Amino acid sequence: xxxxxxxxxxxxxxxxxxxxxxxxxxxxxxxxxxxxxxxxxxxxxxxxxxxxxxxxxxxxxxxxxxxxxxxxxxxxxxxxxxxxxxxxxxxxxxxxxxxxxxxxxxxxxxxxxxxxxxxxxxxxxxxxxxxxxxxxxxxxxxxxxxxxxxxxxxxxxxxxxxxxxxxxxxxxxxxxxxxxxxxxxxxxxxxxxxxxxxxxxxxxxxxxxxxxxxxxxxxxxxxxxxxxxxxxxxxxxxxxxxxxxxxxxxxxxxxxxxxxxxxxxxxxxxxxxxxxxxxxxxxxxxxxxxxxxxxxxxxxxxxxxxxxxxxxxxxxxxxxxxxxxxxxxxxxxxxxxxxxxxxxxxxxxxxxxxxxxxxxxxxxxxxxxxxxxxxxxxxxxxxxxxxxxxx
Ligand SMILES: *Cc1c(COP(=O)(O)O)cnc(C)c1O
Numbered sequence: 001x002x003x004x005x006x007x008x009x010x011x012x013x014x015x016x017x018x019x020x021x022x023x024x025x026x027x028x029x030x031x032x033x034x035x036x037x038x039x040x041x042x043x044x045x046x047x048x049x050x051x052x053x054x055x056x057x058x059x060x061x062x063x064x065x066x067x068x069x070x071x072x073x074x075x076x077x078x079x080x081x082x083x084x085x086x087x088x089x090x091x092x093x094x095x096x097x098x099x100x101x102x103x104x105x106x107x108x109x110x111x112x113x114x115x116x117x118x119x120x121x122x123x124x125x126x127x128x129x130x131x132x133x134x135x136x137x138x139x140x141x142x143x144x145x146x147x148x149x150x151x152x153x154x155x156x157x158x159x160x161x162x163x164x165x166x167x168x169x170x171x172x173x174x175x176x177x178x179x180x181x182x183x184x185x186x187x188x189x190x191x192x193x194x195x196x197x198x199x200x201x202x203x204x205x206x207x208x209x210x211x212x213x214x215x216x217x218x219x220x221x222x223x224x225x226x227x228x229x230x231x232x233x234x235x236x237x238x239x240x241x242x243x244x245x246x247x248x249x250x251x252x253x254x255x256x257x258x259x260x261x262x263x264x265x266x267x268x269x270x271x272x273x274x275x276x277x278x279x280x281x282x283x284x285x286x287x288x289x290x291x292x293x294x295x296x297x298x299x300x301x302x303x304x305x306x307x308x309x310x311x312x313x314x315x316x317x318x319x320x321x322x323x324x325x326x327x328x329x330x331x332x333x334x335x336x337x338x339x340x341x342x343x344x345x346x347x348x349x350x351x352x353x354x355x356x357x358x359x360x361x362x363x364x365x366x367x368x369x370x371x372x373x374x375x376x377x378x379x380x381x382x383x384x385x386x387x388x389x390x391x
Pocket of ligand 1: 089091094155184186187206207208209218219220
């Protein structure tokens with residue numbers, strides 16, 4: 001298959017990712033009906049007699065969510081009987097797992113280098129009497145904190161540092177210690193990594209990023225193999241009301257049809273870019289690229305583990321320029337890349353991550369999200385902007 005970056009993409013699957021993606025979650029064909037029915041806008045449904053489902057009130061269930069949830073589940077764990085719960089954003093999905101599972105007196109193990117909103121969550125958990133333990137993603141350091149924990153939260157690759165941990169190893173140890181395991185799979189997307197097959201109990205993601213890929217909506221999901229765990233997450237959605245809009249859910253489902261094309265091009269672009277940046281870093285000019293991280297770069301410390309557990313290495317490349325002013329000159333010299341946050345979109349974006357103040361990164365640290373532009377155009381634009389920034 002041309003454009004596929006990992007030879008093992010299809011291992012054990014009866015169909016490839018692209019074939020699965022275009023049909024995921026579609027209803028059986030009905031003559032004179034569309035292949036993907038349009039969004040259902042309804043606060044309530046006709047409901048005579050006993051108030052049983054499937055569709056009763058719009059905060060509980062909606063047919064457009066049902067189809068999206070089915071589709072995402074098929075990508076998360078092909079051939080498995082999983083349940084997916086869609087949310088209004090990635091943070092709604094993250095919070096649903098943590099706050100539906102943890103009680104006062106429980107201990108939770110979080111990464112200390114994860115998504116920038118996690119410190120806020122950490123504070124909130126502490127006010128509820130939850131003991132929060134943190135360790136870095138790299139070196140499987142969370143292993144040392146599992147004793148007596150109720151839940152282990154993994155983010156691999158970590159955002160924005162791109163460290164990777166051995167998910168199978170951590171999940172096995174957590175289960176042996178009696179803890180549940182959740183993986184924030186946002187960076188990898190279901191096409192890049194299948195946390196449930198690696199032993200996780202919850203696969204959680206922001207679908208604002210690469211899964212939907214157009215930078216025009218916010219959405220999240222949680223997928224579980226265990227129906228009771230899924231029911232607890234679903235109940236939390238009902239209690240909090242963190243529900244997706246039908247239009248967003250439909251747009252997301254429509255976007256899934258191209259997820260394999262987007263992911264493959266993004267990964268190919270990210271690798272080409274990482275290689276070009278690595279050559280500059282190796283040239284050793286102190287006024288240029290200092291360090292580069294990409295889990296798909298064979299020389300990267302994340303590469304061995306990433307290649308064992310990931311099916312694609314993702315669209316995010318991180319690199320460090322000498323200082324803040326240099327990074328700002330680089331960003332403003334780019335012509336094909338938007339200076340914007342987030343990642344996983346069809347248009348390349350880059351930002352100086354230190355501007356947010358939440359991540360432990362150098363002032364010249366750039367988080368770059370490779371889009372689906374032609375590879376040569378993108379690499380040429382970045383190299384030209386680097387030359388300009390170096391003066
Ligand atoms: C963006 C992101 C989130 C939060 O998702 P939203 O859709 O912005 O709420 C959570 N985890 C990771 C790793 C993310 O990148």
